[in-house]
Amino acid sequence: MHNCGNIAIIGGGSWATAIAKVVVKHTRHIGWYMRRDDRIADFKRLGHNPAYLTTALFNVNEIDFSSDINRIAHDYDTLVFVTPSPYLKNHLKKLHTPLYDKFIVTAIKGIVPDENLVVSEYFHRVWEVPYAHLACIGGPSHSEEIVLERLTYLTIACADAEKAQAFADVVAGEYIKTKTSADIVGIEYAAVLKNVYAIAAGICNGLKYGDNFQAVLLSNAIQEMNRFLTAVYPAQRSIDDSVYLGDLLVTGYSKFSRNRTFGKMIGKGYSVKSAQIEMEMIAEGYFGTKCMKEINSQIHVEMPILDAVYNILYARSNPQIEIKLLTESFR
The missing domain is CATH 1.10.1040.10 (N-(1-d-carboxylethyl)-l-norvaline Dehydrogenase; domain 2)
Known part of the structure; x- marks a missing residue:
């Protein structure tokens, strides 16, 4: 059985916050890259994201925050990318850590501008991540409802069925049902x-x-x-x-x-x-x-x-x- 190892969230918006909430409930520890140190400081002080989904409360002792994308990418095995697609390349510009041996999960429902590639194809072509190490999260999933713990069905897609199932097991819970697929693109x-x-x-x-x-x-x-x-x-x-x-x-x-x-x-x-x-x-x-x-x-x-x-x-x-x-x- 594949294990996802330790998991980090890349991005600080509402969808990132909803996914972090779901993952940390299961794992009790996540890494979390956010671009802005002031947001991180406010998050630690308040116990919630200061800018998005402010009703979702976190135990900040379970979160390893950093504005250094390289440290997070180096320290974590599974990286869940949840930035708006137009900004993805800007975040990755700062990255010098290789990604080909990481498990990359994309929760970005968008396309990489200029390249006109969906995100998994972008990571495969530009960052040389093998298809077996790439997954995506799909399905009808408004972040506002996930935080309200309303019943939601997610599909985890990956060419490697075992890895898809392993990540599906991490996000599944009382109000999140999961299934897997091979149709990532x-x-x-x-x-x-x-x-x-x-x-x-x-x-x-x-x-x-x-x-x-x-x-x-x-x-x-x-x-x-x-x-x-x-x-x-x-x-x-x-x-x-x-x-x-x-x-x-x-x-x-x-x-x-x-x-x-x-x-x-x-x-x-x-x-x-x-x-x-x-x-x-x-x-x-x-x-x-x-x-x-x-x-x-x-x-x-x-x-x-x-x-x-x-x-x-x-x-x-x-x-x-x-x-x-x-x-x-x-x-």
Whole structure:
């Protein structure tokens, strides 16, 4: 049986905080890299993350905090990366510790800009981490609900089934059910796309389209996702599984969804810039839309929803006209 060894969290946002809460409950010790020393000092003093999910209380004696990513990467066997995808490369720029012998778990539901690679592919190509040492966390999982201990189902994907199971055992608990998968790249692409589709759902909501239409939008979105995944990474997968369809639904419908909130503001007439300023938290789908559009320009899958969101966010198309055209392509 594989053992995950000692585990460290890389990142200081809400999803990082939720995952840290789940892991430390099981292991009683984690390393935690946060960029800012002032945040670490506040966290130690208050017993909770000062900036995100402040109701989640920690025993800080169980946490080895550091703003030195090299020390954390050197001292821990399993590194769980939970930074927003646009910032991943900046964190890694500081890293001189090799990663090829580490177990890397990515909980980043985004794509690495410029490279246009999902995170596991980025670690494989750029950091030479073998696929058997790479895993991802997927499934419908708003961090706010995990901290409230609401029942959540997570999928842990890794090419090495034993390692996937070992990490799944670390995060499983009374309110977290887990299963494993081998489809790491498919799950990561699905997680990028569902953020794009949640922006579309938000835009439609902001334009006063109702629930009837939202259901049609998300039905078409899952078909579009399936076409893309089949083209880019053919594998044995059921697109109606919770890690694909479930994650799409929660991101498209939930009030906790940042991407939906961002889209709703765009639908109501905010500019991209003003919506981003007002949000304060990052809507990964904004970056994901551009990356996916660029990837699809190479493989030419029919993706009308992606195209519509891209046109609205990047080509300054009128949302009303763009969605009207989209409705005519739906069945």
